[in-house]
Amino acid sequence: MTVRAAPRRLSIGGVDLAAPVVQAALSGYSDRAMRVLARRHGAAYSLGEVLLDQFVATVGSNRRNLARLAVADEEHPVGGQLMGSNPDDFPPAARRLVTEGYDVIDINFGCPVKKVLGRCRGGYLLSQPAIALEIVARVRDAVPPQIPVTLKMRRGLDDSSESLANFWTIFDGAFARGAAAVTVHGRTVQQKYVGPSNWEFLATVKQHAGERVVIGSGDLFSAAACVAMLDRTGVDGVSVARGAIGNPWIFRQALALLAGEPLPPPPSIHEQRDVLREHWALSMELHGEQVAGRSMRKFAIKYARVHPEPLAVRDAFIGVKVNADWQAVLDRHYATDGPGRDPAADVDEVTSCGEA
Secondary structure: OOOOOOOOOEEEOOEEEOOOEEEOOOOOOOOHHHHHHHHHOOOOOEEOOOEEHHHHHHOOOOHHHHHOOOOOHHHOOEEEEEEOOOHHHHHHHHHHHHHHOOOEEEEEEOOOOHHHHHOOOHHHHHHOHHHHHHHHHHHHHHOOOOOOEEEEEEOOOOOOHHHHHHHHHHHHHHHHOOOOEEEEEOOOOOOOOOOOOOHHHHHHHHHHHOOOEEEEEOOOOOHHHHHHHHHHHOOOEEEEOHHHOOOOHHHHHHHHHHOOOOOOOOOOHHHHHHHHHHHHHHHHHHHOHHHHHHHHHHHHHHHHHHOOOHHHHHHHHHOOOOHHHHHHHHHHHOOOOOOOOOHHHHOOOOOOOOOO
16 A cells, blocks of 8 residues: 655645746746646745836836736746835835736845846845845735745855854844745755755754744756755745756656655656647747747757757757747657656856855
8 A cells, every 4th residue: 555645735825836846937938828837736835036126116018028927827926026225115016016917026135147136136134134124024914914025135245254243134124124024045046056055054953943934055957856855854835946947747656646646757858848839829929929939948958958969959959949840849849759868967156146
């Protein structure tokens, strides 16, 4: 008789999630199309790409801008992530995201990209606890009580004692000001994506947090890594970012392991083809053919890693511009079924505010 593990759940404020594996915010990637696909493959929750507070508050009516705010009925619950530097700019942006249908408002204090830091946004705010906590308080006050407010942090700006002290000030202060959960990435801002994520630090954070909700992030490129982080650190959930680009199957695989089932094999070539068609259709619906053509190339390069001939498929997708190009690549490289490959061995860097 097969004994199934008891289901693990995750609760963010009043938002109850069926599993502790979620898709992170990914700048330039986690639009509605990617999020819907992740949800269909088992992600319990997803976050939209990080948006500047001033953009959200003043966004116009053209299709391209509105697409960045778009939410689908089937993806609830869904979170919207904001980034900025001035506490005054956050409340109107947070209210706009609620109006657009987002169920959770997340604040980015973790982005390590140089131009972001230079504008006093993202990870820079880990060096400014007073401003960071004012932002949390202002957002919490701006949105209805039933809308959870969460934040994303790294373990500090750098490895200094001052940076660590600032981390704890912001972490505890955010909860004191009404934050429902904090996602912690195990690298410093200075590290960017270099070197291993410090899971031991995540364990320390969760032990310190007690019943407060902590979501872990960093080096989650396989379903096994997702389960290992939950088991080794005790965090309440895990946030998958770069590991989900071109690999929505990671969520299905993680759910199987959490249920005590064997790890599903990598998707077959025909399974990949079906998802590639699905993702393209979702992107076309959201962006239109021309923008989808540009947007989907970066996804396709990642999807190619699962194909048994990744380099040939990658090169074919680089030239895709319109629907006919996309379908031609599928007809040529995905016509004959066969086993796929595990992309976890091909980890590379995505230069964005998403976290692994």
